[in-house]
Amino acid sequence: MKRIRVTAAVVRRNGYILLARRSASQSRALMWEFPGGKVEEGENDRGCLVRELREELGIETRIGELVGVFPCTYPDISIELAVYNAEVLEGEPHPREHHELAWVTIDNLLEYKLADADVPAAELLYTETRK
Numbered sequence: 001m002k003r004i005r006v007t008a009a010v011v012r013r014n015g016y017i018l019l020a021r022r023s024a025s026q027s028r029a030l031m032w033e034f035p036g037g038k039v040e041e042g043e044n045d046r047g048c049l050v051r052e053l054r055e056e057l058g059i060e061t062r063i064g065e066l067v068g069v070f071p072c073t074y075p076d077i078s079i080e081l082a083v084y085n086a087e088v089l090e091g092e093p094h095p096r097e098h099h100e101l102a103w104v105t106i107d108n109l110l111e112y113k114l115a116d117a118d119v120p121a122a123e124l125l126y127t128e129t130r131k
Contacts, residue, residue, distance in 0.1 A: 008036035008118065009047040009086035010067055010125065011093070016103035019112060020056070023099045027095035029089045030099060032086040032112040034083060034121065045082050056098065068124055072117035099125070 010032075011018040020035040037052035039045060044064040054060045063084035071080050095101050104112065106129050109122050 001073075001078050002076075003080070005039040005045075005080045006117070007035060007039060007051055007052065008034035008081055008083045008121065009049055009053060009061065010034055010083060010121070011053075011061070011086050013086060013088070013103065014103060015017075017025070017109060018093060018097065019102050019104055019114075020097045020098040021100045021102070021110075022115070023097065024088070028117065030113075031115040032078045033115045035093075035098070036083075041070060045084065048084065053086065057091075057093040059093050060089045062089055063088045067121060068119040072116060072120075074116065079117055080096060082115045094124070 018035065019032045021032050022030060033055055035053060036049055037056065039048040049063050050061055053059050064087060067083040067085060069080060069082045071078070093101055102112070106126055110126055114122055
């Protein structure tokens with residue numbers, strides 16, 4: 001089974017977190033996720049995330065601290081999802097590759113049909129706000 005490393009960003013604004021909905025033509029079609037993408041050869045996590053957010057959303061970002069690393073095995077692929085906090089420095093997010101974007105509150109985060117890999121990160125974020 002193919003194994004890959006994937007990065008994702010928790011982008012926050014005014015108490016909301018950005019989610020992206022996968023397009024109908026992608027694997028895990030129309031599921032919600034934290035935006036990001038596959039780490040390419042010779043790329044580190046932060047560099048990958050800056051590139052992916054630029055390509056997918058048209059924004060420039062600063063990548064912050066690591067939220068966590070979450071392994072997930074799908075029937076067709078095994079991934080290691082590295083989730084980081086990210087700050088938008090320039091631009092307004094627009095769905096270039098995704099079906100749509102949504103700004104959601106932490107209280108509503110788990111109500112979205114998230115891709116399996118993103119669920120543990122969402123649960124962690126939700127739990128941390130309850131402490």
